[in-house]
Amino acid sequence: MAQTWTVLKILQWTADYFDDKGIESPRRDAELLLGASLGLDRVGLYLHFDRPLEESELSAYRALIVRRAKREPLQYILGETEFWSLPFSVSPAVLIPRPDTEVLVEEALRLTGGQRILDVGTGSGAIAVALAHELVDAQVTALDISPEALAVAESNARRNGVDDRITFLQGDLAHLPEGPFDLIVSNPPYIPIADVEGLMPEVRDFEPRQALVGGLDGLNPYRALATQAGFCLTPGGWLLVEVGIDQVSDVQQLFADAGLKDVFCRDDYGGMPRVVGARSKVAD
Ligand SMILES: C[S@@+](CC[C@H](N)C(=O)[O-])C[C@H]1O[C@@H](n2cnc3c(N)ncnc32)[C@H](O)[C@@H]1O
Structure with missing residues (x-):
């Protein structure tokens, strides 16, 4: 029977x-x-x-x-996740937003009531949508190299009722839009290429490589952001980035070498250094 x-x-x-x-x-x-x-x-x-x-x-x-x-991630199977207590659709075209990245949103809200914000490597739109949701006067530009990711981000902006204040832009972070922006945020791909094989199967085999790998040492996107930030930010405007394990001092150094001021680091709730921030020089 x-x-x-x-x-x-x-x-x-x-x-x-x-x-x-x-x-x-x-x-x-x-x-x-x-x-x-x-x-x-x-x-x-x-x-x-x-x-x-x-x-x-x-x-x-x-x-x-x-x-x-x-080992396909649960969120891709369900097509759904939550970030900043907001609902997000996810597909294999985008990185699944992580709770740790909410610390970057918290820092952005602490440091600015930012009018013009640039989110570099927007993916699912997690950071851009969360900031537009919290800062009702903000105009956000969300940049990504992947048109498939941008389509997901746009649908998430509509879903959360903030699409009228986010402009989606396909482009390479090596050539940031001129702005000027009061705040630049980014959770860029930052995994060193040699570390990919050691990742959990959910990440290694299913999440987009383009969203993970930041070159040989994982620092390429930070170099590009550091060298351009001074030109794209308003005087005193902040650059905030998420960093990977063991990258905090390198990224702080890159920001200082690029002439950015007030470099700092913020830990996540697991006690790991997670966000590095710095700001452009205030005019004399
Ligand atoms: C780590 S994911 C972050 C996604 C989202 N911001 C988040 O925090 O969940 C990095 C994103 O950067 C994008 N990206 C990778 N290389 C890029 C480049 N050269 N220029 C612009 N975006 C890039 C990827 O397509 C991916 O969406």
Whole structure:
């Protein structure tokens, strides 16, 4: 006799299966994928633990489990994530926004009520949309080299009701728009090329290489930003960037060498140096 799969039973089975596959949060991922298949949130699942699944529901769910077991990120499977408590659509054209990047948004809000903001390497639009959402008078320019990423960013700006204040621009960070801008923010690709193979499969095999790799030492985008910032910022305007592990002193040095002032670093909530900031010289 074929066995009956209830919500609880299939969750337990999937959590064990994902655990064997080395997935970091097996039970949570199982719940989110099953919830997506059944149109239930996690509380809804808990209220229906004894509900039997129909064959069509099982086969739809099975397809999602197979994808996750191959280490495809949960957010790409769901097509959704959250950043700054706002909803964002994500596709494999964009980096999945990370909670650590919210520290960059916090610093931007602390340092400026910025009128004209440039977000370099906007990806899903996470930073640009969050800032436009918080700063209702801001005009944001969101730059990315990838037209596919820009399409995702535009849809996220519409989704969050800030598309009228963000201009999307395809271009290379080696040639920043002139501005001037009161604030330049960037979470650029910063992983040294040799480190890519050691990344988690979710990142290494699924996230766009262009969003990850910052050249041989990971510092190329910071060099380009440092040398141009003085020309694109208003006097006293801030440049804020997210940095990777062990990059903080190199990036601080690059900013100081480029003549930027008041160089500082801010840690994330895990105690890792995460944001480097500096500002352009105030006119004498
Ligand atoms: C690390 S992702 C950051 C995405 C988003 N800002 C975030 O914080 O989630 C870096 C982004 O920079 C873009 N990028 C890579 N090289 C670039 C270049 N030379 N010029 C402009 N954008 C670039 C990538 O397409 C990607 O969207």
